[in-house]
Amino acid sequence: MQKITTKENGVSWIQVTPLAIILLGFLIAPLLVILTVSFWEYDIGGMYPAFSHVNYTEILTSHTTINLYLRTFKFTFFVWLITLSIGFSVSYFLSFCVASTTWRIALFLLCTIPFWTSNVIRMIAWIPFLGRNGAINQGLASMGLIDQPLEFLLFSEFAVILTYVHLYTLFMIVPIFNAMSKIDPDVIEAARDAGANGWQIVRHIIVPLTLNGVALGSIFIITLVMGDFFIVRVMSGGLSGSVASAMYNEITGLQYPAAAANAVLLVITVVLLVSVILRFVDVRKVLTE
Amino acid sequence: MKSKVQKPKNGRRKFLKGVAGVSAFAAGSQIIGAPMVWANKLKDIKLSHVGGAYSAMKPIAEQASKDLGFTIEMQNLGFEALTARVATQPKTIDIADLSFVSMPAVTPRGVMQGIDISRIKNWDKITPIFTQGKNQDGSTASTQGNAPYEMMYLEKMDSKAWHEGPTEHASLIPTIYNADTLGIRPDIIARPIENWSELFNPEFKGKAGIVDTPAVGIMDAAMALESRGDLIYGDKGNMTIEEIDKTMDVLIDLKKQGHFRSLWNTFDASVNLMVAGEVVIQSMWSPAVTAVRSRGVDCTFVALKEGYRGWGNGIGMMAHLDGLQRDAAYEYINWYLDGWQGAFIARQGYYSAVPETTKAALSQEEWDYWYEGKKATVDIKGPNGNLQEKAGHVRDGGSYWDRMGKVACWNAIHDENRHLTKRWNEFIAA
Numbered sequence: 203m204q205k206i207t208t209k210e211n212g213v214s215w216i217q218v219t220p221l222a223i224i225l226l227g228f229l230i231a232p233l234l235v236i237l238t239v240s241f242w243e244y245d246i247g248g249m250y251p252a253f254s255h256v257n258y259t260e261i262l263t264s265h266t267t268i269n270l271y272l273r274t275f276k277f278t279f280f281v282w283l284i285t286l287s288i289g290f291s292v293s294y295f296l297s298f299c300v301a302s303t304t305w306r307i308a309l310f311l312l313c314t315i316p317f318w319t320s321n322v323i324r325m326i327a328w329i330p331f332l333g334r335n336g337a338i339n340q341g342l343a344s345m346g347l348i349d350q351p352l353e354f355l356l357f358s359e360f361a362v363i364l365t366y367v368h369l370y371t372l373f374m375i376v377p378i379f380n381a382m383s384k385i386d387p388d389v390i391e392a393a394r395d396a397g398a399n400g401w402q403i404v405r406h407i408i409v410p411l412t413l414n415g416v417a418l419g420s421i422f423i424i425t426l427v428m429g430d431f432f433i434v435r436v437m438s439g440g441l442s443g444s445v446a447s448a449m450y451n452e453i454t455g456l457q458y459p460a461a462a463a464n465a466v467l468l469v470i471t472v473v474l475l476v477s478v479i480l481r482f483v484d485v486r487k488v489l490t491e
Numbered sequence: 492m493k494s495k496v497q498k499p500k501n502g503r504r505k506f507l508k509g510v511a512g513v514s515a516f517a518a519g520s521q522i523i524g525a526p527m528v529w530a531n532k533l534k535d536i537k538l539s540h541v542g543g544a545y546s547a548m549k550p551i552a553e554q555a556s557k558d559l560g561f562t563i564e565m566q567n568l569g570f571e572a573l574t575a576r577v578a579t580q581p582k583t584i585d586i587a588d589l590s591f592v593s594m595p596a597v598t599p600r601g602v603m604q605g606i607d608i609s610r611i612k613n614w615d616k617i618t619p620i621f622t623q624g625k626n627q628d629g630s631t632a633s634t635q636g637n638a639p640y641e642m643m644y645l646e647k648m649d650s651k652a653w654h655e656g657p658t659e660h661a662s663l664i665p666t667i668y669n670a671d672t673l674g675i676r677p678d679i680i681a682r683p684i685e686n687w688s689e690l691f692n693p694e695f696k697g698k699a700g701i702v703d704t705p706a707v708g709i710m711d712a713a714m715a716l717e718s719r720g721d722l723i724y725g726d727k728g729n730m731t732i733e734e735i736d737k738t739m740d741v742l743i744d745l746k747k748q749g750h751f752r753s754l755w756n757t758f759d760a761s762v763n764l765m766v767a768g769e770v771v772i773q774s775m776w777s778p779a780v781t782a783v784r785s786r787g788v789d790c791t792f793v794a795l796k797e798g799y800r801g802w803g804n805g806i807g808m809m810a811h812l813d814g815l816q817r818d819a820a821y822e823y824i825n826w827y828l829d830g831w832q833g834a835f836i837a838r839q840g841y842y843s844a845v846p847e848t849t850k851a852a853l854s855q856e857e858w859d860y861w862y863e864g865k866k867a868t869v870d871i872k873g874p875n876g877n878l879q880e881k882a883g884h885v886r887d888g889g890s891y892w893d894r895m896g897k898v899a900c901w902n903a904i905h906d907e908n909r910h911l912t913k914r915w916n917e918f919i920a921a
Contacts, residue, residue, distance in 0.1 A: 245909075246595050246596050246599075246904060246906075246908060247595070247596065247599035247600060248578075248599065248600055260913070264913065264917075265917075266913065266916050266917040266920050269917075269920035269921070270916070270920045273920065329763070329767075330767070333767050333769055334767065334768060334769050335767060335768050336767075353697060356769070357752060357753045357769070435703070435756075436760075439700075439751070439752065439753025439754055439755075440703035440753060440754030440755070440756060440919070441746060441751060441753065441754060441919070442919065443916065443919035443920050447916075447919060448916040448919070448920075451705060451912055451915060451916055451919070452912055452916075453571060453575075454570075454571040454704065454705070454912075455705065455706075455904070455908050455909070455911075455912045456571075456574065456575060456578065456596050457908075457909060457912060460909075460912075
């Protein structure tokens with residue numbers, strides 16, 4: 203490692219200042235407020251400064267918390283697994299099966315087209331498709347494949363995961379594609395000359411070299427899914443929940459300290475998950491390559 | 492915990508008194524000032540009116556601005572966001588358009604000021620449900636839940652608690668309200684539905700819905716459970732921990748059996764669920780039922796033996812209003828009760844606080860249909876001139892007093908709200 207020169211001390215301080223101010227003002231300060239409020243007491247009439255562990259005790263001793271975390275982890279795991287498979291396949295296709303760079307870029311841009319409309323619209327659009335009398339059920343029925351509509355399609359965990367995958371896959375494609383496109387074609391050529399088959403090339407060259415991209419994509423997916431309350435609420439018909447939807451219900455009842463305690467717990471969980479990923483992968487290296 | 496509401500907060504109280512004193516002086520000086528100056532200055536006034544989308548509607552603001560000569564700006568927020576905004580950022584609002592359900596979170600904070608009843612022209616014509624807690628026949632209106640009457644009066648301008656029985660100061664001026672019940676698809680359920688217990692009838696497994704708001708959703712459940720004979724509640728709008736537990740246990744059980752197809756939490760979600768046939772029985776709002784019907788799908792707002800779940804909204808003045816702005820606010824409130832707004836909301840199926848002025852602003856046919864529960868003799872139009880109901884239709888549930896007189900309980904925030912939220916989260920997680 204080269205030692206970073208600190209000769210132009212003054213200049214680098216100035217360069218760092220804007221980001222530092224933004225992070226302090228819009229990240230650190232609000233987090234501190236949330237942390238403070240999470241120890242306060244409350245009732246319907248207001249919040250009262252205190253140093254009480256009640257909010258945390260209530261959360262940590264309730265089996266609802268465990269259920270919600272388990273469910274959130276389940277959503278996260280499945281969405282991660284599916285987006286990873288899709289993201290890897292799509293990136294592999296773009297990087298190694300499409301020869302022309304122009305086509306590669308064009309096809310990649312095609313992946314982003316759905317993102318030109320809002321998340322909400324893309325989510326809501328699934329409802330008429332998946333409903334009891336929706337397009338899929340009607341199609342299957344008219345083909346004679348089913349005689350009872352498939353009820354699990356909508357207002358179910360299936361619908362929630364489907365929507366997450368649809369909305370978030372691009373967050374997996376972009377970093378993996380970015381990592382793959384940096385792989386020197388000569389390396390693969392050399393491996394082939396040395397007698398490696400297709401699977402061995404994927405296993406020993408492509409996967410290790412795209413691991414950083416996978417890690418970045420995984421961080422996106424984990425933070426997006428774990429922080430969501432809206433998609434899970436709409437697509438499950440309010441019948442399934444995440445950690446964040448419990449927070450939302452608390453905010454509804456003006457129970458800010460309880461919601462704050464929940465938020466602190468969620469931040470800790472997500473930070474732990476992300477730091478596990480970062481232990482395996484040097485994301486900084488990806489960004490400076 | 493509850494004693495905390497009364498906890499003295501000297502700083503703010505002193506400050507409020509100060510404000511009140513200054514504004515009283517300002518109001519006094521206006522009486523001396525010439526009316527011409529007053530009218531001239533008034534046109535520069537802007538009042539920011541914030542409320543729910545079903546109540547704070549743009550056309551009302553436009554008409555009021557036109558009639559009054561000063562500007563009303565309207566902004567919509569959802570129930571939770573609105574309550575939080577009024578409670579925690581009171582100075583960003585002038586006129587708060589609140590459900591009475593929000594009041595337990597608002598009044599103790601001292602963010603609003605009492606309204607001098609003597610300055611409200613049509614006060615005596617406001618329906619006795621609000622002003623006296625009575626129905627037309629003199630019987631006591633339901634006191635279960637956050638009954639508007641119980642939160643109607645303040646002892647003084649800056650009181651942080653309600654007063655039992657009439658005083659000279661109102662916390663809110665009632666505006667819009669209704670009686671809610673179950674909406675059903677009569678084309679699919681080909682038999683009469685007469686009791687709330689039908690909501691939990693296994694016949695509708697996978698086709699039922701309730702509101703996805705803990706405080707109101709549990710009341711739907713309570714209506715159904717009481718009707719089914721499971722338990723009798725002391726107050727369905729303010730349950731004990733034991734009552735909450737029993738009710739939530741049933742809800743969790745029903746959810747596990749797959750009884751609910753979907754919960755709903757927005758107006759259009761309730762409409763879409765019904766139109767798409769995902770749900771055939773669910774609690775609804777009256778205009779949502781109309782919206783389903785206007786899409787060509789049959790839907791009935793059934794009158795049930797156990798009565799309705801009532802709700803009410805009112806507009807109130809924020810504590811910081813004084814001087815000319817407060818005068819304008821009084822003008823605005825008086826305009827609100829004068830008929831135009833009442834007729835506008837009547838055409839959507841809501842009731843106005845002052846039926847008398849609303850009657851004058853509606854046509855006789857409209858009045859007979861919406862308030863008297865008579866068969867429509869002409870096509871009934873909505874507020875924008877759109878067709879609401881064809882001639883010959885009769886409003887579900889009948890006349891005003893047939894409906895409002897049968898409110899069994901009012902939407903509410905429960906004292907044990909904390910426990911309720913916890914159990915509701917458990918229901919969602921189950």
